[in-house]
Amino acid sequence: MISKFRFFNLFGTDKVYKIFFLPQIYLIAQNMTVLTSLKNNVPASQTGMQDYIDWAFQPHTSFIEGLIRMKLEDTTVKNFDQPTIHWNNSADDNDYCFKHCDHVAVMCPCNDDDCSCYVVRSKALSHRQKVCRLYKAALRLCDSWFLPDVLECRYQKVMLRARFDYYKGEKDPVKKQQLLLDGLKELWTKRHPCPFTYTYDPYGCAYNREEPPPDSIVDVDWEHPERDQYPHYFAKREQPVNNHSLSNGGLFKPVEQVLCISKIDFVNHVLECFTEILVFPNAPKQRVICLNCSNQCKIKRIYFNKGSNAYFEHKNFIETMNRDFDEMPNETLIKGLSELAEKMDPDTGVAELKVRIPPEVWHKVDSMKSIRVHIDFIVEKPTYGVRFIHNVDKNKVWKNYSHVYSWKHSNYESRAWFPCFDSPSKLCLWRLSITCDLNLTAVCSGNLQDVSINDSLTQKTYLYLMNSPTPACNIGFAVGNLDLYVHPEMNELSCFCLKNYLPDLKCTMEHLNRVFEFYEELLSLRYPHASFKMVFVHDLPLDSVSYSTLALVDASFLFNEKVIDQQAITREMIAVCVAQQFYGCFVVQGNWQERWFAEGLALYLSKMYVQRTFGQNEYIYQISKLLDEVIDYEKKHGGIVLLPRDESNEDRVSNSSSPFFNNPVHADILMKKAVLIFRLLEFKITKELFYQVLNKLLSVAMLASKEALKPSAWMNMCLTFDSFTRCVSNVCGMDLGTFFDQWVHQGGHAEFSVSYVFNRKRNVLELQITQNLNRPGLVKYLGPISVPFESKASSEAEDSNLDRR
Template identity: 35%
Template sequence: MPPTDLEPARMNRKKGDKGFESPRPYKLTHQVVCINNINFQRKSVVGFVELTIFPTVANLNRIKLNSKQCRIYRVRINDLEAAFIYNDPTLEVCHNESKQRNLNYFSNAYAAAVSAVDPDAGNGELCIKVPSELWKHVDELKVLKIHINFSLDQPKGGLHFVVPNVEGSMAERGAHVFSCGYQNSTRFWFPCVDSYSELCTWKLEFTVDAAMVAVSNGDLVETVYTHDMRKKTFHYMLTIPTAASNISLAIGPFEILVDPYMHEVTHFCLPQLLPLLKHTTSYLHEVFEFYEEILTCRYPYSCFKTVFIDEAYVEVAAYASMSIFSTNLLHSAMIIDETPLTRRCLAQSLAQQFFGCFISRMSWSDEWVLKGISGYIYGLWMKKTFGVNEYRHWIKEELDKIVAYELKTGGVLLHPIFGGGKEKDNPASHLHFSIKHPHTLSWEYYTMFQCKAHLVMRLIENRISMEFMLQVFNKLLSLASTASSQKFQSHMWSQMLVSTYGFLKSISNVSGKDIQPLIKQWVDQSGVVKFYGSFAFNRKRNVLELEIKQDYTSPGTQKYVGPLKVTVQELDGSFNHTLQIEENSLKHDIPCHSKSRRNKKKKIPLMNGEEVDMDLSAMDADSPLLWIRIDPDMSVLRKVEFEQADFMWQYQLRYERDVVAQQESILALEKFPTPASRLALTDILEQEQCFYRVRMSACFCLAKIANSMVSTWTGPPAMKSLFTRMFCCKTCPNIVKTNNFMSFQSYFLQKTMPVAMALLRDVHNLCPKEVLTFILDLIKYNDNRKNKFSDNYYRAEMIDALANSVTPAVSVNNEVRTLDNLNPDVRLILEEITRFLNMEKLLPSYRHTITVSCLRAIRVLQKNGHVPSDPALFKSYAEYGHFVDIRIAALEAVVDYTKVDRSYEELQWLLNMIQNDPVPYVRHKILNMLTKNPPFTKNMESPLCNEALVDQLWKLMNSGTSHDWRLRCGAVDLYFTLFGLSRPSCLPLPELGLVLNLKEKKAVLNPTIIPEVIAGSQEVTMNPSSHAQLVGFQNPFSSSQDEEEIDMDTVHDSQAFISHHLNMLERPSTPGLSKYRPASSRPTIIPQHPSGCDGTPSTKPQWNMEFSRKGTGREQSPLEMSMHPAAATPLSVFTKESTSSKHSDHHHHHHHEHKKKKKKHKHKHKHKHKHDSKEKDKEPFTFSSPASGRSIHSPSLSD
C-alpha cells in the first residue's frame, strides 16, 4: 500500500537517511505579504501575497498552497491568469447527511481531512493550475511568481480583533488586532505554505491608520506616509529564512519602549500601560545574556520585539524575532506573586527564539526535539535565577504531572512512527484522537508532550553530561547560522531544520556515547515506570535487603531495565548505590557501612557534607539506617511508592537537605498521624533556612494530621501559636503586625498558614470557633499602609481561608435558608465576602484577585447549603467585558452548578458561550472546565444526556469549530468524556446499515448507520467510515463494529437486505479505485463527500490535481485527466450544475459474482485494486472559491 500522509520516506528517518526531502515539487524562496487595508469597524483585511518558487520537477502543473477563511479573488502566475480550486475538507468533517455519532468514526474522518490539506504531505486547500503558456518555462525549472489577491472578513481564527465598545476613534478606544493560533495556523490569515519545514525570506508590508503601529517579523526598513498623512505603511524585511508558521502580526495604537539595556530590543504595549511595561521588561536583558553565554552563540536575529496585547490566545506566543504576550502579565514593582511568573514567560519565549523559530523542524515527528531543547535551556535559566531548590521543585512538579497524565490516559509518545496501517502498528490506539498531526491532538496531551520532551532532554543530559549537551546545541545553532546567511543557495537552508535523526547524530558525534537505549525507552515508546519498594535489615549480615517491584501491566506504564540509583542515609553518612534492574530481579542486597551504635555520641554526616546532631531515640536499636531514597535525582520518568517506618520519614523531613526528599516525606507523613509527626512538621515550619515551598506544604500536612488526631490533640489549634509568635503583636496576640513583605519567604508562609488552619475540624467536624475568630481578626486588623508591596494576594488568601472554614449546613425539617436564619458564623463570613466585593468595585485590586476569591467562596457557601444555590450572580460576572480571571472563576462556578444541580438550562448557556464568546481563550477554558468537571460521564444515567445534546456537540466539533484547532480538539475531549468512543447510549437504536469494506470486497453489518446506499439513488454515497480502506489511511482507532455489539436477531433479520446490496460493491463510479498512477504524483488523502449539500466549501468536489503529463502533447481532454488520479485518491467529477441528476444516468452496474469462500478474501487486501475507471463520466470541471461556499467559475482546467 502506498504511504499516505506524512511521507514515511522523510518522516521516519532511516539510519542512512541524511538530508531533508521536500514533499513539494517546488522550492519556495521568497514571499511578499502586503496588507493594504485593515478595517477595525468591519473586522476585515484586504491584501495580496506573492510567492517566488522554483520548480524541482519538470512536469509541475499543479501548485498546492494553504489558505483557510481567505476569500481568493484572483491568482496570477508570472502575470498570467491562473485557474484555481479551493477545497477545505476540515470545514465540515463528517457530512451532514451522515447519521453517525460515534467518536471513532469522527476521529478517523478528522485525521483524514487534516491529512488531505497537510502541507507536510504536499497538500493544501488551494490548488492552482499552472497556465499552459508556462509549461515550457517550468520544464526549464525557471522561477515562477504566484500573485494572489485575497481578503478576510470577520475572521474566526488566526487573526483576532479586539475592538472595545466605547466612544472615540479606533486608536483612542485601544482597538488592536494580532495573529494567533495553535501550531501552524498562518493559513488562517494569508495564503502560504503553512509548514514548519518550508523556509523562505520575507517582505512584509502593512498599511494602517496614522495613529496605529504595525509590528511584524524582521527589521523595520521604513515607514512611508500617504499623501494625505492619514495612513502609513510599515515595511519589514526578514532576511533569515523562516517558515510561514513563524510569521506574525500585531497592529494597534501601541506605546513604544526601546530597551534601555539593549537597543535592538523594542517593547510595545497598549495605551497607558507604559510604566508597567518598563518595570516588567527591565529584566529581559539578563535572560539574553544568560542564553548567549550558555549556548556560546549570539541571538540569531538582528532585533527582538515584545508585544503585550489583550484577549491573548495563549500567555506566550513566540514567532521569528518577536513574541506576543498577554497584557495581563504586566505588573508594577509592588506586585510580588506575578513577578516570577512573568519572568518565566519572558524567558520561555526567548528560549523558543533559538529553538522553534530560528531552528525549525523537519516534520511533526521531530517536534519533541525543539520543545525539549527550549524547555531544557529554560530550566537552566530557572536554576540560575531562582536557585537549585526552585529548579528541583519544578522538575518534581513536571514529573508528577506527566506521570499522573500517562497513568490516567495511557501514555504520551514523543516520536510517533506510523506503520503500514494495521491496528497493531498504531502507536496511540489507547487515545480518542489521532497523534499524526498537531491539529488533531488534545490540548492537554500537547501540554504534557512538551513537559515530557524537556524531562527527556534532562535524562539525555544525565547520560552525556551538561557540557556535551550544550556543545550539541551550539553545533546545531552554528550550522543553522551558516545556512541562514546563504542567500542564493536555498538548498542549504535545510540545515536550519532539526530532525530526530540529525539531533541524535550530533549527540553521538560530540559525546561519542550511544544513547540509543535511552531513546528507545523514552522517545520511541510511551509510558512511565511504576516502582513499589520495601526493605528489611539483616542484622547478622549487616545488609539492607531491598525489594523493588514494578507494575508494567497498567495503562500508561512500561517495563524498565537499567541502572537505578538508591541513596541510603546511615549513621556514618550518606551512601549512593547503583542497582541494575534486570528482567526478573526483585531483591537487592546492599551492604551497610555502619554498625548500630546509638550509644556513641557523634555528629552524623549528611549528603551535602554537613554534620548534624540528631536525637536517635526514635530509631530502631538494631539498625544503622536513618532513611532510604529510590532514584533521588529523578533520572527515570517514574512513580515510586516506598514503604519505610514513620520515624525514617521524620528524620528525612528534618535532616535531608534536598527539597524533593522533604516534599516526599511530607506526603508520606499524612499516613502517620502521631505526636512525633506533628513535632517534625512544626519544627520545619519554624526553620527559617528551610525552603518556603516545603514549609507551605507542611502547613497543609499538619492540618490533616491534626484532624486525624482530633480526639487526642492538646493545646491550641495547630499553627495558631506559631503564627501568633511569628506575625502578631507581642502585647496583643490577636492583632497582626503591620504588613511588611520584605522577606518573601515569610510572606508566602504568612498567607498560607491561615488557609491551612481553616481546614482544621473539631470532633463535630466543624471548624473550631477559635480559628474562625482568629481569621476574622486577621482580616479586621490587616494594615498595609507602611508596606511597599501590595497585599491583594494576601487578602485574597484570607477569603480563601474563610471559604475553607465552611462546613455543610445542618438543616432542620428541610427549612428554607434565608439571611435571617443563617448560622451566626456563616453570617460573619458572608458579611466579610460582601464587604470585600463592594470594596473591589470602588478600589479594584491587581488582576481582581479578591473578586475571584469572593466568587469561589460564594460557590462554597452555596454547595454547603448555607445560601440558596443560584447561578445568576456568576452568570452576570461571566459576561464579556469583565476581566478574564473574574470570568473564568464565575464560569467555573456555573460549570460546577451545572454538574451538582443537573441544570440543562445552564449547560445550554455554557454551550452557547462556547460558540459565541468573543474571546478564544474563554471558549477554550469553558470546554476544558466541562471536560474536567463534566455534568455527567459516559457510564452515568443523567437527565442531561439526550439526543439533542449529542447532535449539538457533534455539530460543534464537526463544523462549528473549524476555525480553531484547539477549540475543535477541546470539543472532541468533551464529547469523549460525556459519551465515550462508541455511539452515545442515549440515542435510540438505529436502523440497520451497511459498511462497504473495499479492502476485503465484502459488506459488513454496521448497526450505527442508517442506510444511505439505496439502489437507484442519484449518487452512490460512499459510507464515510470506509475512508480508512478507501484512501489507505492508517486507522488509529478500533472500528465502530468492534466497539458495539450487534443484536444477533437483528443480524438474521437483515440477511436478505445484505445479499440484495452485495452487487453494489464494485462499480465504475466507485471513487478511488483507479489503476493509473503517474510517476510524478504523490499520494494524497482526501476524504470523499457526497455532493449537493448545504453549500459550504467542504461540500465542493475534492479534486486531486496531480495529473501526469506524458510526452509533449500537453493539452489533455477531460477524459484523460479523469483517468489519471493519484493512486488511492478518491476523485469525484461533478457537473457545473449543483444537482447530480445527470450523474444518475451514467451509472453502469457491474455485477460481480460474490463467492462466499472466505479464504479468497484473506489475501485480497494485499493487492492494489485494479478496478478499471475508464468509464468515468466525461464532464467539465468546476472551480469553487472559499467565499462562503459560492461558486466562481474561473477558467476551466481543461482550457
C-alpha cells in the first residue's frame, strides 16, 4: 500500500508532480549513492522528468523493482540542469534524506524542512571536494566493517590512506575523473554487496576467461607459529570434504605406484625401500592423504613432487587402544574391534598413515590434477607380511637356502611391508624394482623388463612392470639363491626353487602346462597375463600364497619320481594357484565381505580339474568331504551367511567383512560353502550356461585391463555379487532371486530323515521324508527333491516336491 505522498514544485513552474512513497522508500534513500557514481554519465540536458528517472534507475531495476511507484500528472517538463549530491558532515548515516533547494523540490521522508543530510544543489563541487567526501565515506565504511577488530580497522584505514596518496599527484583530468568514478563504484559495491557480481562468478568480468585462484592461496604464507596460534582454523580447512558421491569409495584414487627395494640385509632382517604413488583427487579441497601402513614400516621422509618435506602422522591403532581384551565384555569387545577395523580401512578416510598435503601442492588438488607422493621407509625385523629365512655361520657366510619373501593371510596384507591403498578395489599400475647381490635372484609380480648390474659388479637390479591394473594386496616378491626352471612345453611358465631341489622341481612341474590348457579350454579364454612364476620357499606360513603372475608354495610339496601319494595333493595345490590367477588376482573381489566369491570360484574350478584328472569318484569324494565340514561347523556355530544383508558395524567381525578381525576357520568354511553353492547353481542353469557366465566375467575384465589411460574403466575388473547375479540373469534369462536369498543371504542347511516300506501287495515302495528343525543351523526347505534308490534288478530315482506339510 501507498503510505503517504507529497506534492513538489519543480523549477518554480506551475506543473505539480505527485510522487507516491512506499514503506521501503528508506532503502531507496540509503542507496542514493549510486546517483553520484552515475551522474557524470548524464547527458547535458534531459527532455523530461520521466526520462531522467528511467535513466537513473535502469541499471538497477533488478534491485529496486517493486520498491517505488511514481505517477506523473504531466510528463512534459522543461529542460533542467543535472543535479549534484553533496556530502554533509553533520548528517547521520541513518537519516539520509533530501532537502528543498532553490530550483529543485525533491522527496524527504523525514518531513523536516531544516534537515541537513544529503543536499542536492545545482552548483557542482570541485574535484578536491568530491575526493574528500569520498575519503570520509570510505573511513566510515571501514568503521562499519571492522569496528569489532580494532587492529584490523586501523590496518584497513592505513591501507586506504595509502591508496589515496598513491594517486594524489595525478594531473590528467580524464584519469582523475575515472578514478573518482571507480572509487564511488567500489564504495557502493562494498556498502551494498547483495547486487554485486563477483569477478569469477557467472557474468563476471573474469568468468571463463581466467583460471580462478584456488581457495588455498590464502594459507600459502602461513608458517608453523601461525598454525599453532590458530589450530581450529587450520583443522577446519584441512579436514576432508565428506562427499558421498565419490566413485570407488575414497578421496584419492591411485593410478600408478613405483616400489623399489634398494637394500636387503639378511643379518639384521631389514629392507630399505621407497615408493612413489601417483594419485588423482576425487574431490577438490582435500588436504590429507590417508594410506595404509603398519608399524613395521619406519617412515623416514615423505615429500610431494620433489618438493619440501611433508608432515605426516603414523599411528598404530592396535597399540593405541590400550584395552585388556580378556576382561572386556563381549559386546564391548566386538564394538571396539569393529571401530578398529573401520579405522584401518582406507575407504573410510582414517587409515594408519595420514600425510598432510603441503600448501604448494593445494592448487593441483583444487584443480583436480594428479600429484606424486614420495615415501622413504625401512622394514625392520618384520613379524608378518615378510619372512626372512637364513642361516649365518661364525664367519657370517650365507648358506645356500637364505631367502626372503612376502606372504599374506586373511588378517595381514601388503600394508605390512609398504605404504599403499590396501583395498581390493584400489587398482593401479605397478613398476617394481629390487636390488640384491649378484648371487641372488629376485622374483616379483609383473613381467621382467631388465636386469642391470652396477658399476662395482657387486649388485644387480631387477625391473618388473605390471601393466594390468592390480590392487596392492596382489603384489608380492621373493629374493634368494634360487634355481630357474623354464617349462619346456610352455616358455611363459618359470619355476624357481632353492639350491639342490632342481630335480624335484622338474618332476613336480611336469604337468603345469596341462593345468593352464584345461582352464583355457574350460573358460574359452587365454591366460590374461604374459608370464607366470611359481616359487617354492621354506617355512611358508600357509600352504600356498597367490599374487598376480606369481605363486609361492611351500617346499614340502615338492616330490620326486619315487613318491606316489604326494603327487595328487601337489597337483591339486598347483591347480588352485593357477585358478586363483583368473579369479582372485586378475578378476579381484569388490570388497573384503565378498572375498568368498572370487576365491570360491577359484576353488570350484580346481574341483573341475580334479574331476577331469582324477575321475568322478575322487570328485564326489571331495565334494562329500566339503559338505560334511560345512554341516559340522553349522551344527556347532549356527548357519553360515555368505553375504548378509545387514551391514552394520556389529557384523564386521562375525561376517568377515574386515581383513583383520575375521576368524580364519570361519573364512575357510565360507570358501567351502561357496563351492557347494556354485555346484547347486550349475545344476540349476546347466553347466554350459554357467561356464558362459564365467567367460563373460573374464571377457569384460580383459577389455577393462587394456584401457590403461581410462582408470574409470578399471572398476569392471572388480567382481561383486550384484554384477554376478546380473550376468547370470542376462545369460540364462531366469530370475534366481529366490535361490540366492535362500542360500547366499541366509544361513543354515536342510536335513532330511528318509524311511521306506515296501508294500508287497501293491508292489510299490512307500517313502516318508521328514525335516528336522530342532538343532542349530537347520532351516526348512521347500522345493523339488530327488531321492535315488537301488534294487537288485535296477536303480531308479524318485522326484517329488516338498510342500508346507
